[in-house]
Amino acid sequence: MTQGSVRPEGLVVASHGRHCVVEAPDGSRRICHPRGKKSQAVVGDHVRWIMPAAGQGDEGTIEKVLPRRNLFYRQDEIRTKSFAANIDQVLILIAADPVFSESQLARALIAAEASQITPLIALNKSDLVEPFARAWERLLPYRHMHHGSEKPHYGVLPLSLTESSETDRAALLQHLQGKATLVLGPSGSGKSTLINLLVPGARAQTGEISQALNSGKHTTTSTTWYWVDEERQTALIDSPGFQEFGLHHIGPMDLARCMPDIGARAADCKFYNCTHLHEPGCAVMAEVDAEDSSHHISASRYRIYQDLFEELSAGPRY
Numbered sequence: 001m002t003q004g005s006v007r008p009e010g011l012v013v014a015s016h017g018r019h020c021v022v023e024a025p026d027g028s029r030r031i032c033h034p035r036g037k038k039s040q041a042v043v044g045d046h047v048r049w050i051m052p053a054a055g056q057g058d059e060g061t062i063e064k065v066l067p068r069r070n071l072f073y074r075q076d077e078i079r080t081k082s083f084a085a086n087i088d089q090v091l092i093l094i095a096a097d098p099v100f101s102e103s104q105l106a107r108a109l110i111a112a113e114a115s116q117i118t119p120l121i122a123l124n125k126s127d128l129v130e131p132f133a134r135a136w137e138r139l140l141p142y143r144h145m146h147h148g149s150e151k152p153h154y155g156v157l158p159l160s161l162t163e164s165s166e167t168d169r170a171a172l173l174q175h176l177q178g179k180a181t182l183v184l185g186p187s188g189s190g191k192s193t194l195i196n197l198l199v200p201g202a203r204a205q206t207g208e209i210s211q212a213l214n215s216g217k218h219t220t221t222s223t224t225w226y227w228v229d230e231e232r233q234t235a236l237i238d239s240p241g242f243q244e245f246g247l248h249h250i251g252p253m254d255l256a257r258c259m260p261d262i263g264a265r266a267a268d269c270k271f272y273n274c275t276h277l278h279e280p281g282c283a284v285m286a287e288v289d290a291e292d293s294s295h296h297i298s299a300s301r302y303r304i305y306q307d308l309f310e311e312l313s314a315g316p317r318y
Ligand SMILES: Nc1nc2c(ncn2[C@@H]2O[C@H](COP(=O)(O)OP(=O)(O)OP(=O)(O)O)[C@@H](O)[C@H]2O)c(=O)[nH]1
Pocket: 124, 125, 126, 127, 128, 159, 160, 161, 162, 163, 185, 186, 187, 188, 189, 190, 191, 192, 193, 194
């Protein structure tokens, strides 16, 4: 068998099962297979790859996945699912309608903290006045979360992607410029609207890729990388899987560290190994719904902490 030619570093821009699409520095794209388990790549990976030799088809081979700066993933009791590698931030897109799940939002934020990736929250559909006011109110603990410094811990951005699309496009671009941003959000929050606003023709691109990957079958790729600009400096990564956000890779005792409002108080607990569930002298419990305190922890945030602590402490069910 003749050897194919080794190509310069490539970027994985889509994945479907074991197949993926690799983009060369010149922008050309090709379907690739991993050579073995170790070369199994995810979207955002930089890879060393080989083009097929003449007469050996047109699919390339991934030889090596280069070291990752980070990997954003979720984990349930059985398996790990990767969203993407080497990303700069996670944009969590929720909306005034459908009503968002605070628990899902908290889970995504915890996963981002655990991977040390900056999250940004955007609340869409500000044109739906009353539902928006309610949702904005529910985001109060997130808008006001501080961790020592004056600057809020999380950016929270109001948007109306359909009603004031041009203004919001500009506002969003300020946050996205020069970065690779993973977009996550529940169904109906406006992810497709957002991607089509920033990447005209995204739909067509996805269609082509999924068609190539599945040789014509109408299934969508699981994760896709889109360039926003021609210079290929700003990217959006679209990925499903927000609904079942397992956090089994996080130990219960690491949970407080990944919830900044709770973590900020934990150092003042009487016991160094306080679980903040029942201990005397717990500084966290003292702040739950404390009306006139700057260290206020909302009742809903504390309930999410309790539930997650229990979930992450439980052994495997099988
Ligand atoms: N009123 C209002 N509707 C919006 C806004 N942005 C998006 N929508 C509508 O919300 C609906 C859902 O938007 P999509 O972009 O399809 O949502 P999605 O997150 O991609 O949903 P899935 O494909 O199910 O994951 C569509 O009917 C949009 O037109 C907005 O700012 N205001």
